[in-house]
Amino acid sequence: MKVKDFMITSPVTVTSDTTLRELLQKLVEKRIGGAPVVDESGKLLGMISDGDVIRYIKPSTGRVYDFFTYVIQTETESLDTAVISKLQTTVNHVMVHKNLYTVSPEDPLERAIEILGKHHFKKIPVVDENRKIVGVISRGDVIRQLVNSFVLKP
Numbered sequence: 768m769k770v771k772d773f774m775i776t777s778p779v780t781v782t783s784d785t786t787l788r789e790l791l792q793k794l795v796e797k798r799i800g801g802a803p804v805v806d807e808s809g810k811l812l813g814m815i816s817d818g819d820v821i822r823y824i825k826p827s828t829g830r831v832y833d834f835f836t837y838v839i840q841t842e843t844e845s846l847d848t849a850v851i852s853k854l855q856t857t858v859n860h861v862m863v864h865k866n867l868y869t870v871s872p873e874d875p876l877e878r879a880i881e882i883l884g885k886h887h888f889k890k891i892p893v894v895d896e897n898r899k900i901v902g903v904i905s906r907g908d909v910i911r912q913l914v915n916s917f918v919l920k921p
Contacts, residue, residue, distance in 0.1 A: 770879050771872035773912045774893045774902035780805045783812055783859035787820060790858055803892045804862045809899045811892050813864035823861045824853050869894045872901060879904050 780803050781790055794800065794817060801816030868882045869892050882891055883906050893902035 768876040768916075769872065770870050770874045770876060770893055770904055771902075773876060773879070773908050774872065774904040775908060776902045778803060778892075778900060778903040780809075780900060781815065781858055782806070783857060783862070785858045786854065787824070787856050787858070787861065788854040790815060791820065791854075800889050803900050803903060804858055804864075805900055811867070811869065811894050811898050811900055813858075813862035814867060814890075814892060815858050815862040816889065819861050819863065823856070824850050867892070869898075870904065871895070876909070880909060883909065 779793060779797050779799055781793065783804055783806070785793075785804075790802070793802070801814060801819075803811055804813040804815055806812055868886065868888065870879050870882065872893055872895070879891055882888060883904075888906075890903045890905035892900055893904055895901050
């Protein structure tokens with residue numbers, strides 16, 4: 768079994784200049800938890816997930832910085848203030864772009880399962896030899912296909 772047999776071939780993507788507001792609307796509308804970030808030619812730049820957004824918009828807590836004779840105390844930020852102030856941030860500032868794991872459509876399914884399991888990812892971008900997005904494969908896709916192939920078969 769190969770990745771191409773399990774992947775979604777028309778994934779929802781965003782660009783690096785997509786705002787978090789636009790991203791969140793797309794995630795809710797499409798009922799997905801993340802998306803590959805691509806350039807204008809469809810080449811993979813990074814990944815953005817709902818978890819990345821949650822970590823980014825988390826309100827800051829008040830802190831005390833003590834520099835021996837000078838003390839600074841920051842205010843605690845409310846959730847409303849944190850979210851509203853960060854919705855215009857672009858995906859470029861929040862996305863993961865280092866240490867990206869990808870698979871090829873021709874890779875064995877075992878490679879995708881290994882990456883999904885080892886790194887606790889929800890989805891992996893599927894790219895061609897030029898790093899252009901050709902699909903995504905998610906934990907749910909793998910589980911559904913395994914159930915259809917092995918569990919439900921007599």
